[in-house]
Amino acid sequence: DTEVTQTPKHLVMGMTNKKSLKCEQHMGHRAMYWYKQKAKKPPELMFVYSYEKLSINESVPSRFSPECPNSSLLNLHLHALQPEDSALYLCASSQGGGARETQYFGPGTRLLVL
């Protein structure tokens, strides 16, 4: 299996809702990433997990809470989001989180916050 999968594909939520995004890979990768992508912009890094430990948090607001239950799974818990958080949320994985590693992206979850 050479794919990164994400669920759900689309999500609409109100500003008071709590929801979670899920990402899964079965490539044996030990590093996983969350990116946010606004329309016509490049992906922006949010979080990096390496060997199930959070290694990078790019000053993301606390209404986004990542979780890595095991080496294959990555979640992003959402709470009290703002309309400007509407975007495509992409998950990616790579071998171990070191330098010069290829990152493979999932199809993304398109999030709309009302």
Added chain:
Amino acid sequence: GENVEQHPSTLSVQEGDSAVIKCTYSDSASNYFPWYKQELGKRPQLIIDIRSNVGEKKDQRIAVTLNKTAKHFSLHITETQPEDSAVYFCAASVYSTLTFGKGTMLLVSP
């Protein structure tokens, strides 16, 4: 931190022509340079990458060149086809993070 500039922002070519997209980076410690293609509504997909110990790499119609001294790298697509139409992102990697350029929308007209 790393800064990646990408040009042009839009590129229109006729089918069969060549297309060139250029990127510059700021951090001399960057040592990995992938290129991603993103079709509308789809995930970024790696099309080619180059590491800092190599000056050029080719895969069929796609090639990438790297000039570490000048801190720039370029994507070359020959014999373009309509299915090459997409947004292309260059990126530079320092340690484990990727910094992306702003993207180039390539339009290939039949």
